[in-house]
Amino acid sequence: xxxxxxxxxxxxxxxxxxxxxxxxxxxxxxxxxxxxxxxxxxxxxxxxxxxxxxxxxxxxxxxxxxxxxxxxxxxxxxxxxxxxxxxxxxxxxxxxxxxxxxxxxxxxxxxxxxxxxxxxxxxxxxxxxxxxxxxxxxxxxxxxxxxxxxxxxxxxxxxxxxxxxxxxxxxxxxxxxxxxxxxxxxxxxxxxxxxxxxxxxxxxxxxxxxxxxxxxxxxxxxxxxxxxxxxxxxxxxxxxxxxxxxxxxxxxxxxxxxxxxxxxxxxxxxxxxxxxxxxxxxxxxxxxxxxxxxxxxxxxxxxxxxxxxxxxxxxxxxxxxxxxxxxxxxxxxxxxxxxxxxxxxxxxxxxxxxxxxxxxxxxxxxx
Amino acid sequence: xxxxxxxxxxxxxxxxxxxxxxxxxxxxxxxxxxxxxxxxxxxxxxxxxxxxxxxxxxxxxxxxxxxxxxxxxxxxxxxxxxxxxxxxxxxxxxxxxxxxxxxxxxxxxxxxxxxxxxxxxxxxxxxxxxxxxxxxxxxxxxxxxxxxxxxxxxxxxxxxxxxxxxxxxxxxxxxxxxxxxxxxxxxxxxxxxxxxxxxxxxxxxxxxxxxxxxxxxxxxxxxxxxxxxxxxxxxxxxxxxxxxxxxxxxxxxxxxxxxxxxxxxxxxxxxxxxxxxxxxxxxxxxxxxxxxxxxxxxxxxxxxxxxxxxxxxxxxxxxxxxxxxxxxxxxxxxxxxxxxxxxxxxxxxxxxxxxxxxxxxxxxxxx
Numbered sequence: 001x002x003x004x005x006x007x008x009x010x011x012x013x014x015x016x017x018x019x020x021x022x023x024x025x026x027x028x029x030x031x032x033x034x035x036x037x038x039x040x041x042x043x044x045x046x047x048x049x050x051x052x053x054x055x056x057x058x059x060x061x062x063x064x065x066x067x068x069x070x071x072x073x074x075x076x077x078x079x080x081x082x083x084x085x086x087x088x089x090x091x092x093x094x095x096x097x098x099x100x101x102x103x104x105x106x107x108x109x110x111x112x113x114x115x116x117x118x119x120x121x122x123x124x125x126x127x128x129x130x131x132x133x134x135x136x137x138x139x140x141x142x143x144x145x146x147x148x149x150x151x152x153x154x155x156x157x158x159x160x161x162x163x164x165x166x167x168x169x170x171x172x173x174x175x176x177x178x179x180x181x182x183x184x185x186x187x188x189x190x191x192x193x194x195x196x197x198x199x200x201x202x203x204x205x206x207x208x209x210x211x212x213x214x215x216x217x218x219x220x221x222x223x224x225x226x227x228x229x230x231x232x233x234x235x236x237x238x239x240x241x242x243x244x245x246x247x248x249x250x251x252x253x254x255x256x257x258x259x260x261x262x263x264x265x266x267x268x269x270x271x272x273x274x275x276x277x278x279x280x281x282x283x284x285x286x287x288x289x290x291x292x293x294x295x296x297x298x299x300x301x302x303x304x305x306x307x308x309x310x311x312x313x314x315x316x317x318x319x320x321x322x323x324x325x326x327x328x329x330x331x332x333x334x335x336x337x338x339x340x341x342x343x344x345x346x347x348x349x350x351x352x353x354x355x356x357x358x359x360x361x362x363x364x365x366x367x
Numbered sequence: 368x369x370x371x372x373x374x375x376x377x378x379x380x381x382x383x384x385x386x387x388x389x390x391x392x393x394x395x396x397x398x399x400x401x402x403x404x405x406x407x408x409x410x411x412x413x414x415x416x417x418x419x420x421x422x423x424x425x426x427x428x429x430x431x432x433x434x435x436x437x438x439x440x441x442x443x444x445x446x447x448x449x450x451x452x453x454x455x456x457x458x459x460x461x462x463x464x465x466x467x468x469x470x471x472x473x474x475x476x477x478x479x480x481x482x483x484x485x486x487x488x489x490x491x492x493x494x495x496x497x498x499x500x501x502x503x504x505x506x507x508x509x510x511x512x513x514x515x516x517x518x519x520x521x522x523x524x525x526x527x528x529x530x531x532x533x534x535x536x537x538x539x540x541x542x543x544x545x546x547x548x549x550x551x552x553x554x555x556x557x558x559x560x561x562x563x564x565x566x567x568x569x570x571x572x573x574x575x576x577x578x579x580x581x582x583x584x585x586x587x588x589x590x591x592x593x594x595x596x597x598x599x600x601x602x603x604x605x606x607x608x609x610x611x612x613x614x615x616x617x618x619x620x621x622x623x624x625x626x627x628x629x630x631x632x633x634x635x636x637x638x639x640x641x642x643x644x645x646x647x648x649x650x651x652x653x654x655x656x657x658x659x660x661x662x663x664x665x666x667x668x669x670x671x672x673x674x675x676x677x678x679x680x681x682x683x684x685x686x687x688x689x690x691x692x693x694x695x696x697x698x699x700x701x702x703x704x705x706x707x708x709x710x711x712x713x714x715x716x717x718x719x720x721x722x723x724x725x726x727x728x729x730x731x732x733x734x
Binding site for chain 2 (some may be wrong): 001002003007008010017018019020021022023024025026027028029031032034036037039040044045046047048050052053054055056058088103110111114115116152153154155156159188189190191252256258259260261262264265266271324325326363367
């Protein structure tokens with residue numbers, strides 16, 4: 001037996017292959033946000049989405065140290081108390097998994113099988129990373145910053161600690177944090193206790209949890225999660241483009257009430273408030289449109305004005321008068337650059353950066 | 368269109384039918400406890416399992432009222448403040464979903480597709496229900512107490528608020544609580560804010576969340592979740608036996624580190640501490656045995672002595688010396704009545720009360 005026998009290459013589902021036991025085991029661990037939680041500006045603890053590649057590591061905040069090294073003149077090992085004594089900042093961030101929507105693709109990439117719910121919003125408090133880098137005195141030749149988490153596992157034959165990098169300029173943005181609090185409380189174990197990276201606007205894989213090491217490097221980082229996973233590819237053997245910032249997306253709070261098993265929705269006739277949230281990690285959201293006929297016709301929704309939380313979702317609303325019949329609700333966001341959510345997904349082999357508009361079957365029954 | 372067209376009867380999966388999209392949608396909402404969280408006596412917020420039949424309702428603690436009525440002489444409507452002013456009690460409870468293990472059955476009942484992780488332990492604080500019933504002056508003819516939650520949906524064609532009953536004698540046990548706090552904090556929305564029932568030792572369906580009404584009745588309750596769902600049946604048309612208390616179960620914290628996709632485990636050669644938890648809702652756990660050969664041979668584990676928390680899981684440990692090769696780890700609990708976990712599941716049509724021993728494939732690789 002070798003690692004390669006246990007940890008096999010990525011693959012696509014066969015035509016008509018149902019969700020596999022391995023996908024189900026990931027779905028049972030890594031939970032999505034029930035969409036009705038979009039009623040809250042900040043996702044209540046326990047409802048924020050979670051994607052954990054390996055196991056949740058157990059770290060003791062008393063003995064934990066964050067090593068800062070690589071191409072710096074003053075390497076150091078920081079305690080939690082030292083980090084908490086530095087200038088702090090709180091940023092409200094909507095975070096989304098880069099694989100959100102993967103399980104709706106055809107053929108389906110076999111991995112964490114998200115539908116649309118891998119999202120959540122929290123207020124993260126921590127030290128802007130640039131202060132820590134400044135204290136370490138980064139070399140002039142520095143190009144990227146590599147973040148190492150304490151979570152350890154094997155993936156497609158490669159044994160690893162979870163590692164990702166950011167370009168130095170992105171890492172020095174004032175809102176990139178070494179965060180030690182979420183919604184005003186210490187991080188929960190599953191959200192990276194004691195300290196995680198927060199990189200507002202980026203998909204979740206960039207926000208490295210359970211940080212133990214920061215290395216400044218002078219060449220682009222080529223670790224597994226940077227150069228092998230999290231790439232946009234059509235073919236398995238192409239290098240692919242890196243996954244970076246969150247594409248625009250709007251989601252609807254499913255109206256009415258559900259059937260237990262199918263989650264299909266039932267609404268009474270009359271006025272139905274359609275509402276939800278919209279976000280984007282690049283250019284800000286500029287508008288949201290709603291359709292009740294699966295995207296054949298669209299109506300502009302009322303989008304809340306910007307409230308100073310650039311990296312958080314914004315609420316939108318639209319009144320709908322339901323009459324008996326069958327509907328497919330959907331919503332799409334447009335960003336300030338004119339990028340708009342597609343109604344059908346553009347396929348890629350890893351199932352990343354999907355932002356095809358959600359579809360919610362709704363039946364309006366006579367009272 | 369009628370409700371019956373949208374909300375269809377229960378069914379079993381066809382032979383070789385993969386997990387369906389409907390099952391996946393439930394798995395994405397209703398999350399299990401990552402098994403490594405068994406290291407904690409109390410499951411950290413957000414890691415406790417969750418099963419929500421319909422949507423999480425939004426209740427305002429200020430305007431919320433709990434109606435107590437039916438066969439009582441003094442019906443009342445209690446505020447949250449009133450409940451919090453009554454005698455309080457805190458009970459540590461391991462809660463498990465009655466459907467835990469369902470997705471491993473063959474044929475597989477199509478419903479929430481749990482593997483083994485639908486469990487968690489919390490300290491619940493609230494008013495013993497018996498105080499509230501005493502103040503309402505229950506009639507002598509009373510037989511059961513019916514609990515109504517605010518969660519509304521349709522299930523197999525029946526539109527309903529979630530409702531369950533307890534026999535009056537069980538409802539008057541001192542540890543049955545109207546709980547308003549979990550691990551010392553107000554209930555999270557998904558755990559039943561502002562008040563839920565806690566019935567220690569019972570499967571999760573009895574612990575009605577988002578309580579809005581309590582009715583004392585003089586006949587056995589025949590609502591959907593009591594007489595139709597949550598019954599042990601071999602055939603769809605038999606009445607079946609009610610699901611009540613949690614069968615004995617032990618689970619292992621998967622040792623070593625995982626492969627991302629298969630969750631298969633890899634351990635280095637040498638000493639490996641095998642540990643986990645064991646619980647039972649009827650007779651207390653009396654012993655735990657561990658096997659590394661899929662149940663062909665068993666070794667008694669060290670079970671922590673009783674610590675006064677009768678309704679909570681107990682830790683067990685066993686040292687194992689791993690040598691290169693392939694193993695299937697499993698553990699089984701025995702209760703004080705001699706009931707022991709089976710290695711193969713006894714099938715029932717709803718997939719309830721499963722307690723077949725967990726199986727964890729582990730590979731020990733040469734260093």
